[in-house]
Amino acid sequence: MKRKADAQLSAANGKSAIKKRAKTVLSEEDRKKSFRKGLFAEDVLSKYTQDYAKSEPYKHSVINALIDDALLRKVRDEIRENVSFTPKETDIYKIHQSGDLANLDGLDDAALEKLPSLLRLRDSLYSSSFRKYVSTITGSGELSGKKTDMAINVYTPGCQLLCHDDVIGSRRISYILYLTDPDIPWKAEWGGALRLFPTTSHKEENGETTKTPTPDVSKVIPPAWNQLSFFAVQPGESFHDVEEVFHAQSKEQLEKEGGRIRMAISGWFHIPQPGEEGYVKGAEEKLAANSSLMQLQGNPDSYDFPQQQIVTIEAPAEPAEEKGLExxxxxxxxxxxxxxxxxxxxxxxxxxxxxxxxxxxxxxxxxxxxxxxxxxxxxxxxxxxxxxxxxxxxxxxxxxxxxxxxxxxxxxxxxxxxxxxxxxxxxxxxxxxxxxxxxxxxxxxxxxxxxxxxxxxxxxxxxxxxxxxxxxxxxxxxxxxxxxxxxxxxxxxxGADDEDEEDAEEEEAKDAKNAKNAKKDKAKGKDKKKAEPEPEPEEDDDVxxxxxxxxxxxxxxxxxxxxxxxxxxxxxxxxxxxxxxxxxxxxxxxxxxxxxxxxxxxxxxxxxxxxxxxxxxxxxxxxxxxxxxxxxxxxAILEESSEEEVFNGFPDSSDGESD
Structure with a gap:
C-alpha cells in the first residue's frame, strides 16, 4: 500500500530547495489549549499519578480523551488526505508506517500548510507543560523537548507487533495516541490491543537476579479514540506487544466496521539533550551500559526454553565398506x-x-x-x-x-x-x-x-x-x-506451491478488470483523483x-x-x-x-x-x-532457491496412490 499525496513525510528527510517562511512558534499557553479542558487540574494529575503507581504488571498509565476532540479530528483528516504510508514487514512486525514526524519541519511551506493540526499536535505533546505532566506521573525525571521521536503507524487486518521492551538509546517514556475512527468505536474482539507481559525473577547463586518475561500477557489495553497509553522504558521489564488486528468474517462486515484500521501516533520521550534543563553529560552512554548490564546480568540464556539436547553420534568401530543402504x-x-x-x-x-x-x-x-x-x-x-x-x-x-x-x-x-x-x-x-x-x-x-x-x-x-x-x-x-x-x-x-498458479490467474483477471474499469471511467470523465480515507485494508492472504x-x-x-x-x-x-x-x-x-x-x-x-x-x-x-x-x-546456501522451488525430478513417491 502506497498512498499518493502532495505532502509526503518522506520528502522531509532531505533538505527542501524551496525557501521556507519562519516557523510559527506557539506559546506555552496555546499548546496547553490543545489538550482537553481540565487535564492539567491538580486533582486530575494526582489521580493519574496514584493510578500509575498501583498499576501492573509494570507501571503504566492510560489517559482517555487526552486531546481537544475537534483538534484531533482535524489531525486525523489531515493524515487521511495528505500523508503517505509504507508497508513494512520483518520477523517482529507487519505494519504501515509514515515518515518520522520529527522531520515535519523539513517540509516546504506548501506541504506544511496541509498539516497545521498535525504540527500543532506534535509541538503540544513535546511542550514543556505536557512533558512535566508525564514526568510527574511516571517519576521519570526531566524529558527532552528538543528530541522528538514519533511516527504514524497503521495496522490493518493481519498486522501485528511482537514482544519487545523498547530499550534503544536515550528513550525514557514510550507512548501511543490512538486515532481510530471516532464515529465507529473500536471493539476489543477486533484485536489490536496493547498487551503487557509480566516478568519472572530468578535468583542466581551469586546473588544476582535475572528477569524474564512470561509467555502470557497479563494486561490488555484495547485501542480507543483519543486514548493515550504510556509507560517508562525499562530494560528487562517493559515487555509489550501489539495484538494482531483480526480479519472480519466478510468484506461487507469489514466495510461496516470502518475497515478495522488501527491508526496511532507512537513515539518516545527521551532524556534531556545538550543545552536542555536536566542534561547530564555521559548520561546516554551510562543508560546504554546499564541497559546492557540489566539484560546480561545473571544467566538469562539458562531460562530460554527449549534448551538444546545435543546427542553425539558415535563413530562405528569399523567403517562400512559401502556407503549405500543395506x-x-x-x-x-x-x-x-x-x-x-x-x-x-x-x-x-x-x-x-x-x-x-x-x-x-x-x-x-x-x-x-x-x-x-x-x-x-x-x-x-x-x-x-x-x-x-x-x-x-x-x-x-x-x-x-x-x-x-x-x-x-x-x-x-x-x-x-x-x-x-x-x-x-x-x-x-x-x-x-x-x-x-x-x-x-x-x-x-x-x-x-x-x-x-x-x-x-x-x-x-x-x-x-x-x-x-x-x-x-x-x-x-x-x-x-x-x-x-x-x-x-x-x-x-x-502459500504452498499448488496455489501459486491459481493465485496468479486470479491476480491477472483482477488486473484486467481494473484496467477495463479505469478505461470506462476515463471515457466518462471520471479520471479525477479523490482523497481516500486512511490506508485501505488490503486483501491479505498471507497468514x-x-x-x-x-x-x-x-x-x-x-x-x-x-x-x-x-x-x-x-x-x-x-x-x-x-x-x-x-x-x-x-x-x-x-x-x-x-x-x-x-x-x-x-x-x-x-x-x-x-x-x-x-x-x-x-x-x-x-x-x-x-x-x-x-x-x-x-x-551459496540456497542463493538460487525460492519458496516455489521443490526438487521434483524424482519418480512418483506416493506408493502408487495419491495422498
Missing part, C-alpha cells in the same frame, strides 16, 4: 519413508541437487500408510483444542511452551532423556521424534542424501498456534550444519507461518527486514518455506545466517506443525576441494 536399513526406513526415497537412483538425484544448491525439498517424504496415521493424529489434536494459559497446556498435555516471548513462543516436544519405557505408547509425532530421527538408519540416509558426515543432532517437534506463535530472527554461530524440517501441517492456504533463512546485513537498520514497500523480495532472503504437508526441506546453514518463523495469523485455517532438527557436520574446509571451495559452498 537391506536391514531399508526394512526399518520403509516403516516411515516412501519407497521412492530409498532407491539408489533417487538418492543420487537428491545428492546431486543438494551439492548444487546446498538445499533440497522433498515432497511426499513419508509413506502413504504412515502419513495417513500422522494426519489423523494432527487433525484430532486440532479438533480437541488447547487451554489458553501456558501453565494449563503444560499440565494437561505433552506440549511445553517455548519462552521467553521476546525471542520465541510456540509449543514443543523433545525426545525423552531417560531410558525408554517399552510399555509407553507413542503417538505418530513422538514416533518420528523419538524413533525415526534419532535412528542410525535415518542418519545414514541423510548422510547419503547430502554427502555430509554427521557428528551430532538435536531434534524437536513444534506446533505454532494460530494467532499466537512465532520465532524471531536468530543467528547461527559455529560450523556448518544441516537443518531439516518435516512439515506436517494438514490445512491449506499457507504467516513461513520459515525464512536470511543473510545477515550488518549495515541494515534491521537485518531481519524481508519485505519492503516495493513488494519485491529482499536480496538477503535466501530461502522461505511455507507451512506444508509431508514435505521435508534440508538446508546447509552456515555461520551468520539468520532464521525465523513468521508469526502465524489467526486468519490461518489451522496451526503450523513440523518435526525437525539440526545436524552438525564435519567442517566443509576439510573437503578435498580445498578451503576456498568450501567457503564458496557455504556462502
Amino acid at each position: 537391506a536391514s536399513d531399508i526394512d526399518f526406513l520403509l516403516k516411515y519413508l516412501a519407497p521412492t526415497y530409498l532407491t539408489p537412483d533417487t538418492l543420487e538425484q537428491v545428492s546431486e541437487h543438494f551439492a548444487e544448491e546446498s538445499s533440497v525439498t522433498l515432497d511426499s517424504l513419508l509413506s502413504k500408510k504412515f502419513s495417513e496415521k500422522v494426519r489423523a493424529h494432527v487433525t484430532a489434536q486440532e479438533a480437541a483444542g488447547l487451554p489458553e494459559k501456558s501453565s494449563d497446556i503444560e499440565k494437561t498435555t505433552s506440549w511445553k511452551v517455548a519462552r521467553p516471548p521476546h525471542k520465541h513462543r510456540f509449543l514443543y516436544q523433545q525426545p525423552t532423556t531417560t531410558s525408554p519405557d517399552p510399555s509407553r505408547e507413542l503417538d505418530p509425532i513422538q514416533e518420528i521424534l523419538e524413533v525415526l530421527l534419532p535412528s542410525r538408519q535415518f542418519h545414514k540416509w541423510l548422510s547419503i542424501a547430502t554427502e555430509c558426515e554427521i557428528e551430532n543432532y538435536d531434534v524437536l517437534a513444534r506446533r505454532f498456534r494460530k494467532g499466537s506463535d512465532y520465532i524471531l530472527a536468530t543467528s547461527h554461530d559455529g560450523n556448518p550444519r544441516l537443518e531439516i524440517n518435516l512439515g506436517l501441517t494438514p490445512t491449506s492456504g499457507w 504467516g507461518g513461513h520459515e525464512v533463512w536470511m543473510a545477515a546485513d550488518d549495515d541494515a537498520a534491521d537485518a531481519a527486514i524481508y519485505k519492503a514497500s516495493t513488494g519485491e523480495e529482499d536480496d538477503n532472503v535466501l530461502f522461505a518455506m511455507p507451512a506444508s504437508w509431508n514435505k521435508m526441506s534440508i538446508v546447509l546453514r552456515d555461520s551468520g545466517v539468520l532464521r525465523f518463523v513468521k508469526y502465524v495469523s489467526r486468519n490461518a485455517k489451522g496451526d503450523r506443525w513440523d518435526v525437525g532438527g539440526a545436524f552438525d557436520v564435519q567442517d566443509l574446509e576439510d573437503d578435498e576441494e580445498g578451503e576456498d571451495d568450501g567457503e564458496e559452498a557455504a556462502k
